[in-house]
Amino acid sequence: MIAPQHFTFVLVEEFSHLAFSCAVEPLRIANLLSGETLYRWSFASEDGKSATCSNGSVTLVHHGLETLPKCDRLFLLSGINMRAHLTKPLMTVLRREARHGTPIGALCSGAWILAEDGFLNGMKAAIHWEFHDSFMERFPEVNLVRNVFVADERHLTASGGTATADLMLHLIERDHGADLSMAVADQMVYSAAREATAAQRVSxxxxxxxxxxxxxxxxxxxxxxxxxxxxxxxxxxxxxxxxxxxxxxxxxxxxxxxxxxxxxxxxxxxxxxxxxxxxxxxxxxxxxxxxxxxxxxxxxxxxxxxxxxxxxxxxx
Known part of the structure; x- marks a missing residue:
């Protein structure tokens, strides 16, 4: 049996609920269709109790920032007003996990938080198109692309919304093959899964x-x-x-x-x-x-x- 991969999602206040669902559901469906536990996941927030997304829904979490479990991937998930929630404890834990070698990715506006501490310098990165102009002004050392996601850098980034599902389907295909990835997309009634190079906005x-x-x-x-x-x-x-x-x-x-x-x-x-x-x-x-x-x-x-x-x- 294949050892399951463990993904930890750090939920920043006012995170995108759409991106959150598109991140977790493909993993759940992959387990369901394969009949195996290919993926495990846990949620974390700064207070270790819950996180509130931009639509007001409250999600209970498993961990605080000081008690993050050892994981195969850590994803930072934020949404609107991400700069208001860019706190010292959050940056401290990101630096700590980077020192420990944990692969760190960012979803929706999470790339902004990584860029603030220099994680993305010299790399390609994706962020929701609404932040493109301000991101380019703020972080000229980052190679911002209009792709739906970037998966060929040390730090994976997805632009949010359904682009998060595209990234997860890409990871499922890379880990377990195209057949399972396509089956997951079919189960989601998601017939238009995009490659990383697809542009975010409608042409x-x-x-x-x-x-x-x-x-x-x-x-x-x-x-x-x-x-x-x-x-x-x-x-x-x-x-x-x-x-x-x-x-x-x-x-x-x-x-x-x-x-x-x-x-x-x-x-x-x-x-x-x-x-x-x-x-x-x-x-x-x-x-x-x-x-x-x-x-x-x-x-x-x-x-x-x-x-x-x-x-x-x-x-x-």
Whole structure:
């Protein structure tokens, strides 16, 4: 009989219940279908009693941070407001487990906590797409990818939600074969299990029914040059079409102009940075391609009805 693997999940307050279920259920189903105890799992929290997830549900745990069991993998699972729960005891136990050689992974926003202490420096990592802008600003030394999960680094990371199930199915396949992994996915009625390299967000083509390669490339260049925006003429020249043709494509498929679409992308990123970081307004303005905080504030107010600092104040 194969010795079972033991996974410990450290639940950080306001953790994602969806990611939690997608982490544990594939392991349970693998045991059920195999007729063997392939996996064991336990839960831990800072107080050693319970953890409350973002939807208000309370989960009882087996261990506190000081009494973690020896395990084959430790996964850190957090959700919204993870920075508010980044405590000294939590960081201490992560460092201790790393010294002991315990493989440490992170689910949903957990990569942020690992990155804060340098665990992910020089590595690829995945985190929920809502945190991408602020994560890249905060941790430039981490190679953030838009993949659903990363399983080929020392620290495994999954972007949360059903991506956690994708990671667990990947581990089941790696440990016990593709047949069992597919059977678990079937039992979950999960017919679209993704490889690690799958992008998190629905593609532009899927969202808008777009199949025009020039438009897709134009939008990609916009996303790549937010800090130093290119003009529509420059983008058109790069992708090998005329400015007029570019205008027609944006009008036909997106009912907008290239200039307005690019401005909307920049403002969306600015809003994420205002909500997710403590960066100053001028820092955010520069990161989003605005030459001055005054110009940025005027454009932001016109788009969202509030000034940047008022936007931040609404969320405090």
């Amino acid at each position: 532009l083509q899927s969202r808008n029914g777009i199949r025009n390669v020039h438009l897709t490339r134009a939008i990609q260049r916009m996303r790549e040059t937010i800090e130093e925006p290119l003009s529509p003429a420059q983008i058109a020249a790069e992708i090998g079409i005329s400015t007029r043709q570019l205008e027609r494509l944006f009008g036909k498929f997106l009912n907008t102009s290239p200039k307005k679409y690019f401005m909307d992308l920049r403002l969306e990123r600015a809003r994420h940075l205002l909500i997710q970081t403590e960066a100053s307004v001028i820092e955010i303005a520069l990161a989003c391609g605005f030459e001055s905080s005054g110009h940025f504030s005027r454009v932001y107010r016109a788009a969202y009805g509030v000034a940047p600092m008022q936007q931040r104040g609404r969320l405090s």
